[in-house]
Amino acid sequence: MNEIALVMREVVKRFGAATALDRFTLDVRSGELLALVGPSGSGKSTALHTIVGLHDPDAGEITLHGNGLVGVAPGARDVAMVWQDGALYPHLTVHDNLAFPLKARGKWGEKAVTHMAERLDLLDLLDRLPGELSGGERQRTALGRALIRKPKLFLLDEPLSSLDLPLRERLRTLIRELVRETSVTTVYVTHDQAEAMAVGDRVAVIRAGRVVQAATPREIYEKPVHEFVARFFGNPPMNLLDGCIEDGHVVGEWGRLAIDGGENGRTVRVGFRPEHAAITGEPTGLAATLRRVEYQGHETIAMLLARDAELRLRLPDGEALPNIGDDANLRIDRGNLHLFSADGARL
Amino acid sequence: MKTRGAVSWVVAGLVAVYALVPLLWLVRLSLTPEIEMHEGVLLPSALTGAHYLDILTDARFWRQLVNSLVVCGFATLLALTLGAWGAYGLARYRFRWRDGLLTALLAVHLLPGVASMAAVYRIAENIGALNSLLFVGLLKSGGATLAVWILVATFRNVPERLEFAARLDGYSRRQTMRRVTLPLAGPGLLAAGLLLFIQSWNSFFLPFLLLEEPHKMTLTVGLYRYFSEHGFQQGHVAAYMLLSILPVVVLFLLFRRRMWRNLEI
Amino acid sequence: MRRSRNRFPSKYLLPLLALTALVWALPLLMALALSFSDASPGAPGHWVGLQNFVRALGDIRFIHAFFTGVLFAVGAVAFNVGAGLGLALVFRRHEKPRALAQVMLLLPWVLSELAVALIWRDVLAQNGGLVNALLGRFGIGPLPWQTHAWLAMGSLWLATLWQGLAFSTMLQMAGLASLPHHLVHAAKLDGADRPLIFRAVVWPHLRRVLAANALLVFLLSLVTFSLPFALTGGGPLFATELPALYAYRSAFAGNFELGYAAAQGMLVLVFYAVLTALFLRLRRRTA
Numbered sequence: 001m002n003e004i005a006l007v008m009r010e011v012v013k014r015f016g017a018a019t020a021l022d023r024f025t026l027d028v029r030s031g032e033l034l035a036l037v038g039p040s041g042s043g044k045s046t047a048l049h050t051i052v053g054l055h056d057p058d059a060g061e062i063t064l065h066g067n068g069l070v071g072v073a074p075g076a077r078d079v080a081m082v083w084q085d086g087a088l089y090p091h092l093t094v095h096d097n098l099a100f101p102l103k104a105r106g107k108w109g110e111k112a113v114t115h116m117a118e119r120l121d122l123l124d125l126l127d128r129l130p131g132e133l134s135g136g137e138r139q140r141t142a143l144g145r146a147l148i149r150k151p152k153l154f155l156l157d158e159p160l161s162s163l164d165l166p167l168r169e170r171l172r173t174l175i176r177e178l179v180r181e182t183s184v185t186t187v188y189v190t191h192d193q194a195e196a197m198a199v200g201d202r203v204a205v206i207r208a209g210r211v212v213q214a215a216t217p218r219e220i221y222e223k224p225v226h227e228f229v230a231r232f233f234g235n236p237p238m239n240l241l242d243g244c245i246e247d248g249h250v251v252g253e254w255g256r257l258a259i260d261g262g263e264n265g266r267t268v269r270v271g272f273r274p275e276h277a278a279i280t281g282e283p284t285g286l287a288a289t290l291r292r293v294e295y296q297g298h299e300t301i302a303m304l305l306a307r308d309a310e311l312r313l314r315l316p317d318g319e320a321l322p323n324i325g326d327d328a329n330l331r332i333d334r335g336n337l338h339l340f341s342a343d344g345a346r347l
Numbered sequence: 348m349k350t351r352g353a354v355s356w357v358v359a360g361l362v363a364v365y366a367l368v369p370l371l372w373l374v375r376l377s378l379t380p381e382i383e384m385h386e387g388v389l390l391p392s393a394l395t396g397a398h399y400l401d402i403l404t405d406a407r408f409w410r411q412l413v414n415s416l417v418v419c420g421f422a423t424l425l426a427l428t429l430g431a432w433g434a435y436g437l438a439r440y441r442f443r444w445r446d447g448l449l450t451a452l453l454a455v456h457l458l459p460g461v462a463s464m465a466a467v468y469r470i471a472e473n474i475g476a477l478n479s480l481l482f483v484g485l486l487k488s489g490g491a492t493l494a495v496w497i498l499v500a501t502f503r504n505v506p507e508r509l510e511f512a513a514r515l516d517g518y519s520r521r522q523t524m525r526r527v528t529l530p531l532a533g534p535g536l537l538a539a540g541l542l543l544f545i546q547s548w549n550s551f552f553l554p555f556l557l558l559e560e561p562h563k564m565t566l567t568v569g570l571y572r573y574f575s576e577h578g579f580q581q582g583h584v585a586a587y588m589l590l591s592i593l594p595v596v597v598l599f600l601l602f603r604r605r606m607w608r609n610l611e612i
Numbered sequence: 613m614r615r616s617r618n619r620f621p622s623k624y625l626l627p628l629l630a631l632t633a634l635v636w637a638l639p640l641l642m643a644l645a646l647s648f649s650d651a652s653p654g655a656p657g658h659w660v661g662l663q664n665f666v667r668a669l670g671d672i673r674f675i676h677a678f679f680t681g682v683l684f685a686v687g688a689v690a691f692n693v694g695a696g697l698g699l700a701l702v703f704r705r706h707e708k709p710r711a712l713a714q715v716m717l718l719l720p721w722v723l724s725e726l727a728v729a730l731i732w733r734d735v736l737a738q739n740g741g742l743v744n745a746l747l748g749r750f751g752i753g754p755l756p757w758q759t760h761a762w763l764a765m766g767s768l769w770l771a772t773l774w775q776g777l778a779f780s781t782m783l784q785m786a787g788l789a790s791l792p793h794h795l796v797h798a799a800k801l802d803g804a805d806r807p808l809i810f811r812a813v814v815w816p817h818l819r820r821v822l823a824a825n826a827l828l829v830f831l832l833s834l835v836t837f838s839l840p841f842a843l844t845g846g847g848p849l850f851a852t853e854l855p856a857l858y859a860y861r862s863a864f865a866g867n868f869e870l871g872y873a874a875a876q877g878m879l880v881l882v883f884y885a886v887l888t889a890l891f892l893r894l895r896r897r898t899a
Binding site for chain 3: 352354355356358359362363365366367368369370372373376425429430432433435436437439440441442452454455457458459460461462463464465466467468469470472485486488489491492495545548549550551552556567570571574581584585588591592595596599
């Protein structure tokens with residue numbers, strides 16, 4: 001699990017005047033499921049396209065188990081892919097769709113098809129055409145077609161985005177199981193941060209064609225390396241306040257928060273997650289006016305205003321709340337504070 | 348609204364009469380015994396198959412049928428192959444004068460045949476291709492440029508992603524074409540092929556010019572020949588005509604729905 | 613697929629373009645060469661410069677054929693486009709009658725022009741023809757379709773309408789279907805009355821479809837051969853001798869002059885080019 005399977009170094013891809021991949025660098029370990037996540041247009045699909053051979057990069061190297069991929073024909077890369085819309089062959093039955101990749105390599109065997117169909121619960125659907133299948137059944141067939149030839153690399157481009165929630169969860173679990181069972185190196189692209197954290201052994205965050213941070217979900221969440229990553233994960237996103245460091249505190253119009261260390265005079269942003277703040281009776285350095293409350297059942301989301309800064313808190317249900325319009329004192333553990341410099345990097 | 352509906356039905360009825368009656372008249376002529384032919388009766392007292400029999404036992408008719416099949420088969424095959432091949436390139440590649448080229452290919456059909464008629468004859472003379480069925484077939488394969496329009500739309504409807512998926516699965520370009528692209532383009536290819544076949548089957552001017560020898564004539568030319576020789580035998584001419592248009596009508600009725608759907612693109 | 617999708621796909625297009633050049637371009641070039649010669653079937657001929665063209669422009673029979681062709685084409689446009697539009701309007705909201713009419717009209721459409729000509733020759737035969745027989749029932753004397761100039765032209769019009777109506781109707785229906793309804797609704801909301809809506813929204817759109825339809829029918833009708841050849845034979849006495857027919861006769865009857873026929877064809881081609889250019893220029897200006 002520790003050997004690196006896929007290496008992408010300084011990959012650049014331009015489309016006319018726009019740069020989709022800007023010195024994109026990423027390592028994927030053998031057998032792991034790496035979730036590649038980022039906002040729309042950040043280049044995640046383009047990254048997959050260069051790996052799979054749809055486009056060739058303008059610069060940089062891509063190697064799989066030591067073999068360079070750039071310039072190699074797609075069919076010779078031993079890479080398989082699943083798309084958001086499945087891309088099943090509409091004129092072939094489920095059975096033939098599954099068998100298709102095997103026939104190309106002459107490794108056609110009925111047993112392989114049956115086995116895969118069984119694993120994916122498709123045995124009853126073998127004679128159906130893709131047009132007669134539901135969204136979930138189509139994606140399962142797509143998964144089967146991709147994995148049936150035991151590829152060295154498995155790519156998924158937003159495979160669950162067009163499915164509804166309960167289905168998404170089931171398929172997510174299925175994908176994880178399949179990856180585990182076959183130990184195939186997997187890159188899973190999604191724009192949904194929650195999905196990325198649920199599915200990936202590691203998560204890589206891409207922004208404007210570049211990887212900002214690649215780490216385990218926990219590390220991404222607890223130690224975001226950039227303000228962008230901090231706000232991308234977690235719902236509601238992390239609260240950020242502008243301020244200046246002064247004697248072990250970050251000071252701003254909104255009040256002051258005690259921190260560990262830090263140079264005096266430096267302009268920073270201090271952040272804390274909604275679940276890490278509590279409302280107390282005694283004055284802390286941070287007070288805010290309660291503006292709105294949203295009941296979520298197991299918890300309540302409180303929206304407060306500290307001077308001009310909007311803050312969101314996640315409070316467990318049952319906790320006493322002040323009235324709307326009243327001021328509240330917020331207490332946050334120093335250990336749960338994140339400091340970011342003016343350009344967003346973590347301090 | 349009720350009256351509007353009635354009006355359109357009446358109009359439809361009139362149109363149907365206008366469209367069908369001449370054909371029905373033809374059928375009537377072909378089945379009327381010779382004696383009653385010129386009596387001005389609308390419906391003959393007895394039907395006869397004698398006219399049809401005479402035509403069907405005439406070796407010339409069968410010879411011409413074969414000639415037509417040769418010419419049209421060759422023309423359609425050639426036009427469909429080159430047309431589909433070219434249409435695939437036009438559908439998948441986005442180059443600068445693509446739309447202009449498509450329009451130009453279509454516009455070529457508006458060129459007046461009268462302009463090139465003499466030249467075609469002269470060329471045929473020079474290369475000894477007068478009375479050559481294959482030469483006529485070659486000329487008729489020019490219909491490919493018209494078919495290209497349907498075929499481009501057909502290939503556009505085959506998602507490029509599917510072709511890529513096949514490449515990724517390990518198939519070569521040729522295999523992908525054979526196993527994915529062509530099967531999916533099937534209906535469009537069929538529609539284009541039918542149109543090409545019908546168009547070449549119906550063509551008269553060029554085959555008439557170039558095929559002077561009786562045993563080389565196509566059915567359409569032979570029909571005119573027969574008419575000019577036996578014009579007074581209306582029954583026979585009518586039977587000849589119906590027999591020569593039968594293949595086209597049959598093809599048309601069989602594939603009407605398919606053709607229509609593909610043309611609506 | 614990895615190679616640029618923006619370059620010219622020569623591998624795919626070259627065969628088709630080669631065929632097009634061979635079948636369309638080569639004959640035209642040859643026609644140009646022929647038009648400057650006095651060739652005839654079986655004899656190569658010599659260079660005669662512009663002699664053929666000058667002669668054609670002064671040849672009363674050629675001029676007459678040309679204008680007869682224009683007359684026929686204009687009539688064909690009037691009938692085809694007019695009837696096409698009429699049918700499209702009548703059937704606009706009624707699907708079943710439309711389907712019936714469409715299917716019926718498609719049968720004449722798939723026939724060869726020659727068959728159409730021969731059919732109508734029979735139908736309009738002066739003795740024993742269907743139309744005259746029917747008219748006879750109503751006491752109307754047999755009409756001289758073959759011997760009266762205008763009736764002969766009329767027979768051409770009837771036949772070409774019979775065959776071409778399907779196409780024009782289809783075109784007009786597509787035109788009506790693509791009318792921007794939201795603009796009509798917007799205009800209604802703005803309080804415009806029907807004539808204004810028609811002038812401002814419907815007509816500009818309809819005009820384009822009609823114009824395209826008219827041009828196509830005109831260009832295709834002017835040079836038709838099979839119809840005048842087999843239906844009227846150009847008669848009575850050249851009344852329906854269209855350009856293609858006269859050119860054919862110049863080359864393969866009479867004096868057997870291939871060169872002269874080619875020159876006539878070239879002149880028609882020039883007319884086509886000018887007409888199309890004018891059409892495109894007008895279209896661009898009123899877009």
